[in-house]
Amino acid sequence: MAPPDEPENPDPGMARARTELAWSRTAIAFVAVGGAILKTNIAAGLTVLAMSVLIWVLRRLFPDAATTGARPVRLLLVTLAVTALSLVALAVALLGHPR
Amino acid sequence: MTAADRPQDPVESGSAATEAEPDARYTFANERTFLAWTRTALAFVVAGLAIVQLLPPFPGVPWGRHLLGVPLIVLGAVISVVGYGQWSHNQRAMRRGEPLPRSVLPRILAATITGMAIVSAVVLLLSAVLKH
Numbered sequence: 001m002a003p004p005d006e007p008e009n010p011d012p013g014m015a016r017a018r019t020e021l022a023w024s025r026t027a028i029a030f031v032a033v034g035g036a037i038l039k040t041n042i043a044a045g046l047t048v049l050a051m052s053v054l055i056w057v058l059r060r061l062f063p064d065a066a067t068t069g070a071r072p073v074r075l076l077l078v079t080l081a082v083t084a085l086s087l088v089a090l091a092v093a094l095l096g097h098p099r
Numbered sequence: 100m101t102a103a104d105r106p107q108d109p110v111e112s113g114s115a116a117t118e119a120e121p122d123a124r125y126t127f128a129n130e131r132t133f134l135a136w137t138r139t140a141l142a143f144v145v146a147g148l149a150i151v152q153l154l155p156p157f158p159g160v161p162w163g164r165h166l167l168g169v170p171l172i173v174l175g176a177v178i179s180v181v182g183y184g185q186w187s188h189n190q191r192a193m194r195r196g197e198p199l200p201r202s203v204l205p206r207i208l209a210a211t212i213t214g215m216a217i218v219s220a221v222v223l224l225l226s227a228v229l230k231h
Contacts, residue, residue: 015127022134029141036145040152079183086176089144093151
């Protein structure tokens with residue numbers, strides 16, 4: 001317990017800030033994949049771009065999951081999103097018309 | 100006596116008695132590692148897609164682009180799912196005060212990149228031979 005005149009550091013090692021930045025990078029990577037799919041299939045591309053908004057929002061959801069040991073819902077959602085994205089990309093690659 | 104000092108239950112019981120929440124910094128680091136693997140997975144998906152959609156066809160090997168691109172996309176999905184499993188195992192080990200399990204992802208990555216390099220070389224050579 002920190003003494004009252006020395007408030008406890010709310011973010012030791014900037015771990016929380018660095019993790020939030022990692023979430024931002026992941027959302028940006030999703031946007032890049034969405035842009036690549038958009039070139040071939042507009043509907044699929046827009047779906048992936050919408051998923052990147054989901055990733056962006058997820059980092060704000062369940063903000064205390066890391067410190068309270070809550071179930072990692074957002075990590076599971078990210079995994080499902082990437083798996084779904086791979087299926088979309090597979091469909092675009094196999095059924096799309098390459099230039 | 101902390102939770103880490105108590106004897107560990109070898110059977111996964113999920114009971115809170117033998118587990119303690121690790122330092123938040125370790126949990127955050129584990130989460131960042133998961134996110135880094137997620138971005139690696141996304142890079143594989145976009146690389147596979149780019150090979151199929153953007154590369155000009157290999158002369159004489161019309162299926163060459165799919166042969167190179169589709170496995171990369173599948174690998175992206177595999178990395179994402181295995182990355183989540185690894186996050187989960189690491190988190191459980193930290194809660195129980197056990198050593199972290201070894202990651203299989205670097206081995207999957209190295210094996211696949213080596214395999215894809217060999218397949219790429221074969222496709223290119225085949226294309227060069229069949230062109231003439």
